[in-house]
Amino acid sequence: MNPVVSVIIPVYNVQDYIEQCLASVLNQTYRELEVIMINDGSTDNSGILAKKIADSDVRCILITQKNGGLSNARNNGLARATGKYVYFLDSDDWIENNTFEILVNSAEVSNCDLVVHNVNVVDATTFDVEKKRMLQVDYGLLSGLDSLEKDLLISPCWSWNKLYKRSFLVDNKLKFIDGLNYEDVPFTTTLSLTNPRIFYIPDYLLNYRKARAESISN
Numbered sequence: 001m002n003p004v005v006s007v008i009i010p011v012y013n014v015q016d017y018i019e020q021c022l023a024s025v026l027n028q029t030y031r032e033l034e035v036i037m038i039n040d041g042s043t044d045n046s047g048i049l050a051k052k053i054a055d056s057d058v059r060c061i062l063i064t065q066k067n068g069g070l071s072n073a074r075n076n077g078l079a080r081a082t083g084k085y086v087y088f089l090d091s092d093d094w095i096e097n098n099t100f101e102i103l104v105n106s107a108e109v110s111n112c113d114l115v116v117h118n119v120n121v122v123d124a125t126t127f128d129v130e131k132k133r134m135l136q137v138d139y140g141l142l143s144g145l146d147s148l149e150k151d152l153l154i155s156p157c158w159s160w161n162k163l164y165k166r167s168f169l170v171d172n173k174l175k176f177i178d179g180l181n182y183e184d185v186p187f188t189t190t191l192s193l194t195n196p197r198i199f200y201i202p203d204y205l206l207n208y209r210k211a212r213a214e215s216i217s218n
Contacts, residue, residue: 006081010073041067071176113196
């Protein structure tokens with residue numbers, strides 16, 4: 001039986017955070033997962049830790065490659081995915097333990113192409129938490145570019161606060177651009193222009209570690 005959700009996690013020099021990230025996925029209340037880790041040429045102990053965890057759980061798949069960048073790692077993970085749904089997660093972030101239970105239920109009930117959820121932005125130094133609301137609507141199904149116009153202009157272009165129907169990504173040939181920093185911007189913009197059926201939920205399901213010194217954004 002194929003897993004329902006493929007969780008794609010690029011791994012690069014995150015030895016201080018990867019165990020928390022992977023524990024948050026493997027300890028989910030929803031169990032029908034495959035966890036695809038892409039060790040993108042890490043030079044610290046991240047690859048060793050990822051292999052140790054992968055060896056301990058049959059749901060894990062570890063891909064080891066030369067450093068090709070975040071976009072390349074995500075694309076390779078997507079090419080390997082077999083789940084009905086796909087979720088991108090950065091290896092220095094972590095999710096709430098009922099994240100996939102909520103997301104899969106929302107996707108199945110709404111028959112949407114993607115589910116969008118809210119995010120806790122956690123300062124990497126002070127651990128202060130900012131509640132980040134993604135859309136201005138309260139809850140429910142969005143359709144048509146007109147209803148998204150305002151939200152597209154003010155919402156962060158993040159790829160990792162969304163559960164995607166994998167067939168929608170494949171059918172629309174949606175991939176990340178190799179070698180590009182801020183790769184989420186063209187990806188989410190192109191995604192929006194395909195006019196997907198979007199279901200928005202107000203739950204804060206992901207904890208985004210902000211201002212980490214080694215992060216791409218810095």
